[in-house]
Amino acid sequence: xxxxxxxxxxxxxxxxxxxxxxxxxxxxxxxxxxxxxxxxxxxxxxxxxxxxxxxxxxxxxxxxxxxxxxxxxxxxxxxxxxxxxxxxxxxxxxxxxxxxxxxxxxxxxxxxxxxxxxxxxxxxxxxxxxxxxxxxxxxxxxxxxxxxxxxxxxxxxxxxxxxxxxxxxxxxxxxxxxxxxxxxxxxxxxxxxxxxxxxxxxxxxxxxxxxxxxxxxxxxxxxxxxxxxxxxxxxxxxxxxxxxxxxxxxxxxxxxxxxxxxxxxxxxxxxxxxxxxxxxxxxxxxxxxxxxxxxxxxxxxxxxxxxxxxxxxxxxxxxxxxxxxxxxxxxxxxxxxxxxxxxxxxxxxxxxxxxxxxxxxxxxxxxxxxxxxxxxxxxxxxxxxxxxxxxxxxxxxxxxxxxxxxxxxxxxxxxxxxxxxxxxxx
Amino acid sequence: xxxxxxxxxxxxxxxxxxxxxxxxxxxxxxxxxxxxxxxxxxxxxxxxxxxxxxxxxxxxxxxxxxxxxxxxxxxxxxxxxxxxxxxxxxxxxxxxxxxxxxxxxxxxxxxxxxxxxxxxxxxxxxxxxxxxxxxxxxxxxxxxxxxxxxxxxxxxxxxxxxxxxxxxxx
Numbered sequence: 232x233x234x235x236x237x238x239x240x241x242x243x244x245x246x247x248x249x250x251x252x253x254x255x256x257x258x259x260x261x262x263x264x265x266x267x268x269x270x271x272x273x274x275x276x277x278x279x280x281x282x283x284x285x286x287x288x289x290x291x292x293x294x295x296x297x298x299x300x301x302x303x304x305x306x307x308x309x310x311x312x313x314x315x316x317x318x319x320x321x322x323x324x325x326x327x328x329x330x331x332x333x334x335x336x337x338x339x340x341x342x343x344x345x346x347x348x349x350x351x352x353x354x355x356x357x358x359x360x361x362x363x364x365x366x367x368x369x370x371x372x373x374x375x376x377x378x379x380x381x382x383x384x385x386x387x388x389x390x391x392x393x394x395x396x397x398x399x400x401x402x403x404x405x406x407x408x409x410x411x412x413x414x415x416x417x418x419x420x421x422x423x424x425x426x427x428x429x430x431x432x433x434x435x436x437x438x439x440x441x442x443x444x445x446x447x448x449x450x451x452x453x454x455x456x457x458x459x460x461x462x463x464x465x466x467x468x469x470x471x472x473x474x475x476x477x478x479x480x481x482x483x484x485x486x487x488x489x490x491x492x493x494x495x496x497x498x499x500x501x502x503x504x505x506x507x508x509x510x511x512x513x514x515x516x517x518x519x520x521x522x523x524x525x526x527x528x529x530x531x532x533x534x535x536x537x538x539x540x541x542x543x544x545x546x547x548x549x550x551x552x553x554x555x556x557x558x559x560x561x562x563x564x565x566x567x568x569x570x571x572x573x574x575x576x577x578x579x580x581x582x583x584x585x586x587x588x589x590x591x592x593x594x595x596x597x598x599x600x601x602x603x604x605x606x607x608x609x610x611x612x613x614x615x616x617x618x619x620x621x622x623x624x625x626x627x628x629x630x631x632x633x634x635x636x637x638x639x640x641x642x643x644x645x646x647x648x649x650x651x652x653x654x655x656x657x
Numbered sequence: 658x659x660x661x662x663x664x665x666x667x668x669x670x671x672x673x674x675x676x677x678x679x680x681x682x683x684x685x686x687x688x689x690x691x692x693x694x695x696x697x698x699x700x701x702x703x704x705x706x707x708x709x710x711x712x713x714x715x716x717x718x719x720x721x722x723x724x725x726x727x728x729x730x731x732x733x734x735x736x737x738x739x740x741x742x743x744x745x746x747x748x749x750x751x752x753x754x755x756x757x758x759x760x761x762x763x764x765x766x767x768x769x770x771x772x773x774x775x776x777x778x779x780x781x782x783x784x785x786x787x788x789x790x791x792x793x794x795x796x797x798x799x800x801x802x803x804x805x806x807x808x809x810x811x812x813x814x815x816x817x818x819x820x821x822x823x824x825x826x827x
Contacts, residue, residue, distance in 0.1 A: 379811055
């Protein structure tokens with residue numbers, strides 16, 4: 232049993248009613264984190280004509296205090312937005328910070344504590360150089376045994392990718408296809424940091440960072456902010472006639488050290504059988520058990536038994552091209568081992584069977600850590616509301632009448648993973 | 658009483674490094690030494706000086722760890738120290754061409770996860786004496802130890818096991 236099946240979601244229905252995102256960029260020194268959040272917040276508030284009095288409380292989402300050398304940044308944002316003295320807390324869980332904070336906002340509403348909750352995410356990564364930034368991020372690995380040896384997250388993910396290639400025959404060209412897809416989608420996303428028209432060769436010929444991952448297999452560091460506003464059912468329909476239901480949430484965890492990952496059995500989804508995986512040692516270092524655990528809880532909560540048929544789009548945490556492929560499998564879009572083929576056959580393309588990262592994902596939109604998971608919720612919200620044209624001034628990425636989507640947020644080597652199912656109500 | 662309306666802050670010759678005037682961007686320096694305790698993991702670091710890699714074994718369920726931990730993740734019981742063999746195999750690998758600022762000067766370096774026979778978990782280490790092209794999953798490797806200990810997990814590192822001379826390549 233990977234999560235207690237006694238865990239019941241008996242809270243109130245929770246809806247997302249508005250969202251806002253700043254354009255992610257390598258550096259935006261003309262604004263600090265407070266002003267960046269303010270811009271995203273005002274966008275979200277103005278879109279549905281809310282005032283500060285309408286907000287009951289908030290959740291602050293940001294990852295590393297090191298980046299700004301400012302502790303308690305959360306309260307500084309709360310203060311700047313004019314939300315004091317209302318309740319607020321900070322939530323942190325590495326790369327999954329945004330996903331966890333979004334789920335905390337959900338819990339504030341579901342529990343009946345709040346009727347409206349603003350979840351704001353931000354990160355300022357431009358105050359240090361890229362290699363110092365990598366050092367800070369690597370401090371999110373065991374500082375006794377892992378940081379002094381590798382000290383580089385791309386190196387850890389590269390070892391996971393090599394094992395995935397060994398176990399399942401995944402190829403570097405398949406990894407590159409994820410990069411090509413996501414950078415191409417971002418051409419139509421005005422908020423994205425790195426829209427690009429690339430070829431598989433471009434990806435493979437860009438500088439090697441850690442074999443097999445090249446510069447274009449890896450996301451960038453960014454400055455950015457994103458805001459989601461959540462509400463109870465009654466409030467949601469007062470605020471907008473087209474809220475989006477947050478149908479269910481799921482969260483998984485795994486060991487901090489890659490070396491401790493067990494070699495056990497796959498926790499099966501309803502569309503899988505034990506015989507699919509005879510002889511596979513799971514998760515080892517090739518798969519994300521936390522991702523599978525999160526998906527399983529979220530699918531159970533939403534009554535999903537065949538994810539690829541029952542979901543219309545996915546925004547997932549593609550900090551590395553390899554993690555997108557590994558995540559197709561964790562989410563049960565295909566069986567473990569078939570992720571490489573999944574992208575090769577174009578199933579996750581914008582016009583494919585199930586569009587994955589139509590926004591461009593982290594690879595092309597950028598990854599200001601605390602903002603990222605919130606950004607995913609905003610892009611998902613606009614897709615399900617069918618308001619992409621209004622917000623992007625371009626409807627190329629708007630899917631045709633999507634009903635149900637999944638957002639997925641993921642922390643270092645799969646230590647914390649969240650999966651949240653969102654549904655259109657109209 | 659020392660009320661002095663003419664008090665003046667002393668001027669100094671030190672200045673601030675300025676990168677940009679609009680917006681105003683300045684250099685802000687930060688440095689710290691930690692008093693880092695290896696606490697319950699201490700024995701691992703001491704043992705490297707005796708050319709021993711110490712893992713741990715659960716006293717209750719017998720699960721074995723190549724990277725030590727003092728309590729078992731499987732059953733929660735206390736573990737005991739358990740000496741690992743000095744040879745193993747590459748479970749997975751990479752070569753890092755970039756890295757954190759601290760390790761940038763060491764690039765490119767090989768990173769491996771080592772698997773040991775009959776040990777349930779893995780061990781992360783550096784591998785020297787081979788290039789990316791030489792590395793493969795299953796490659797036999799053997800541990801070497803720094804003579805001058807730094808009390809870092811890199812006091813142990815791995816090299817390829819010497820292979821019996823191959824017949825002349827065609």
